[in-house]
Amino acid sequence: MPYRAPLKDFRFLFDKIVGLDKVAATDRYAEATPDVVDQILTEAGRMCEEVLAPLNWPGDRNPARLENGVVRTSPGFDEGYKAISEGGWVGMASDPEYGGMGLPMTVATAVNEMMSAACLSLQLCPMLSQGQIEALEHHASDELKALYLPKLTSGEWSGTMNLTEPQAGSDVGALRTKAEPNGDGTYKISGQKIYITWGDADFLPNVVHLVLARLPDAAPGTKGISLFLVPKFLPTEDGQPGERNGLRVVSLEEKMGIHGSPTAVMEYDNAKGWLVGTEHKGMAAMFTMMNNARLGVGVQGIGVGERAYQHALAYALDRTQGKAGGSGTIVEHADVRRMLTHMKADLFAARSISLMNAVAIDMATATGEASWKARAALLTPITKAFGTDVGNAVAHEGVQVHGGMGFVEETGAAQFSRDARITPIYEGTNGIQAMDLVARKMMDGGEAAFALIDELEKTAEAARSTHEDLAQKVWDAIQALRETTEWLVDQDMQSRFAGAVPYLRGFARVLGGVTHLKAAVEGESGRKALATFYIDRLLPEHEAHFAHARGGDEGLYLLTLDDLAAA
Numbered sequence: 001m002p003y004r005a006p007l008k009d010f011r012f013l014f015d016k017i018v019g020l021d022k023v024a025a026t027d028r029y030a031e032a033t034p035d036v037v038d039q040i041l042t043e044a045g046r047m048c049e050e051v052l053a054p055l056n057w058p059g060d061r062n063p064a065r066l067e068n069g070v071v072r073t074s075p076g077f078d079e080g081y082k083a084i085s086e087g088g089w090v091g092m093a094s095d096p097e098y099g100g101m102g103l104p105m106t107v108a109t110a111v112n113e114m115m116s117a118a119c120l121s122l123q124l125c126p127m128l129s130q131g132q133i134e135a136l137e138h139h140a141s142d143e144l145k146a147l148y149l150p151k152l153t154s155g156e157w158s159g160t161m162n163l164t165e166p167q168a169g170s171d172v173g174a175l176r177t178k179a180e181p182n183g184d185g186t187y188k189i190s191g192q193k194i195y196i197t198w199g200d201a202d203f204l205p206n207v208v209h210l211v212l213a214r215l216p217d218a219a220p221g222t223k224g225i226s227l228f229l230v231p232k233f234l235p236t237e238d239g240q241p242g243e244r245n246g247l248r249v250v251s252l253e254e255k256m257g258i259h260g261s262p263t264a265v266m267e268y269d270n271a272k273g274w275l276v277g278t279e280h281k282g283m284a285a286m287f288t289m290m291n292n293a294r295l296g297v298g299v300q301g302i303g304v305g306e307r308a309y310q311h312a313l314a315y316a317l318d319r320t321q322g323k324a325g326g327s328g329t330i331v332e333h334a335d336v337r338r339m340l341t342h343m344k345a346d347l348f349a350a351r352s353i354s355l356m357n358a359v360a361i362d363m364a365t366a367t368g369e370a371s372w373k374a375r376a377a378l379l380t381p382i383t384k385a386f387g388t389d390v391g392n393a394v395a396h397e398g399v400q401v402h403g404g405m406g407f408v409e410e411t412g413a414a415q416f417s418r419d420a421r422i423t424p425i426y427e428g429t430n431g432i433q434a435m436d437l438v439a440r441k442m443m444d445g446g447e448a449a450f451a452l453i454d455e456l457e458k459t460a461e462a463a464r465s466t467h468e469d470l471a472q473k474v475w476d477a478i479q480a481l482r483e484t485t486e487w488l489v490d491q492d493m494q495s496r497f498a499g500a501v502p503y504l505r506g507f508a509r510v511l512g513g514v515t516h517l518k519a520a521v522e523g524e525s526g527r528k529a530l531a532t533f534y535i536d537r538l539l540p541e542h543e544a545h546f547a548h549a550r551g552g553d554e555g556l557y558l559l560t561l562d563d564l565a566a567a
Contacts (some may be wrong), residue, residue, distance in 0.1 A: 352515035
């Protein structure tokens with residue numbers, strides 16, 4: 001089944017749901033006119049359909065491999081990456097001073113979703129570079145910016161993120177990688193990092209690693225971590241790759257999915273590096289990259305889900321079985337129709353939330369207003385967790401639509417499920433996203449959340465004149481969100497954490513209900529039909545999620561460890 005970029009959905013969302021016009025009205029993004037945005041979407045969609053999508057299956061069948069110290073990439077990935085870099089898609093949202101397009105993050109997010117749907121394994125390479133570019137733009141010295149940003153922005157070189165170590169996963173503060181001053185402004189970096197996405201590739205002349213490490217006088221925990229830029233090849237005076245640095249790929253992980261993406265174990269042995277930002281403030285700089293990546297990973301989940309949905313729909317339209325309906329194909333069966341409609345409704349909700357998030361980022365960048373920064377921060381963990389949960393659920397359901405053939409690799413349905421499974425795990429597990437939402441993002445006493453809830457109420461109220469029944473159901477769900485948020489901010493952290501995941505899921509369900517309601521008001525009959533399905537059948541899940549959240553930690557530890565282990 002060929003991939004088709006969902007350009008109609010993006011245009012509708014930009015124009016009617018998320019308000020891209022607000023972004024284009026700012027001085028910063030005045031060039032993002034509707035005509036320009038439409039041209040960009042069209043060109044990116046064409047590349048994804050014609051160049052990247054055909055690489056997805058070969059990348060799964062022919063994984064990246066380590067051969068005599070060289071990372072050999074999947075067939076066609078070199079040409080696919082060339083299309084991405086030469087099209088300027090790596091630096092879409094990057095600073096024009098260093099060769100970027102300077103486009104809104106909202107537009108870049110749409111393009112990243114399409115690239116993820118087309119070939120997630122390959123899209124991971126430019127996504128990591130995009131995060132590194134943003135981190136360097138905000139925290140690097142002028143000298144580092146001038147040398148590295150043009151190469152990264154053009155896609156000539158790629159970037160990675162090095163946090164995790166064998167003993168330090170989510171607990172980043174436990175890392176042991178060392179950095180020692182050389183006395184000339186550079187540092188010797190030594191240690192091992194794991195799970196390094198696109199740690200190397202045979203078609204890249206240089207790979208630039210951002211590495212978290214400890215200086216000799218570092219304090220314990222995250223407060224003692226610094227960030228360093230460590231290239232594979234040390235640039236010469238004219239900026240070309242020169243002497244090989246003291247780092248290497250030890251091995252590549254054999255993974256459940258994303259086989260075309262080389263996931264490396266990296267070893268640093270007195271590798272030469274440069275400090276990014278200030279000493280012992282590495283986590284602040286890395287979080288700039290991680291927040292970018294969390295939005296990107298949420299979109300990856302949506303992209304894989306979209307590809308899985310299209311694949312399942314095509315199969316259902318073609319597979320003949322039974323006598324349901326007039327066509328005799330399984331798409332006429334009630335349960336198959338339920339699965340497909342559920343998939344489409346959830347994808348629309350998740351896509352809407354991701355673009356709301358991106359608009360908030362753009363408005364914060366363009367205006368500097370604290371309220372937009374708070375909105376962007378609030379929506380980031382929701383985007384990441386809900387987008388990847390939806391991607392997994394849709395890919396899982398896609399296998400089910402295929403029936404027994406979904407369990408057979410040659411249909412391709414299983415690959416989407418295997419590929420999507422990583423997205424709720426990396427860049428901070430979805431449990432960590434939920435904890436971030438109820439802790440760090442509620443340090444303001446819920447002010448940002450209540451400001452968003454106020455806006456959701458206004459949307460529901462405005463829809464009453466034309467869609468009273470749907471608007472009332474959404475209004476009731478918003479009130480449940482408000483009441484649960486009021487309860488949450490009065491709890492201690494243990495109670496918040498115990499109900500964090502269901503709270504985030506309920507929050508996302510309500511956001512999805514509001515965006516579907518707006519679509520029913522603004523769109524044609526098909527939009528209303530999809531909104532009615534979501535609001536009547538999926539939105540009620542918020543009640544169970546919020547009831548679970550309000551349970552806090554009461555009774556959570558009544559089951560002893562012996563009870564848990566009992567057969």
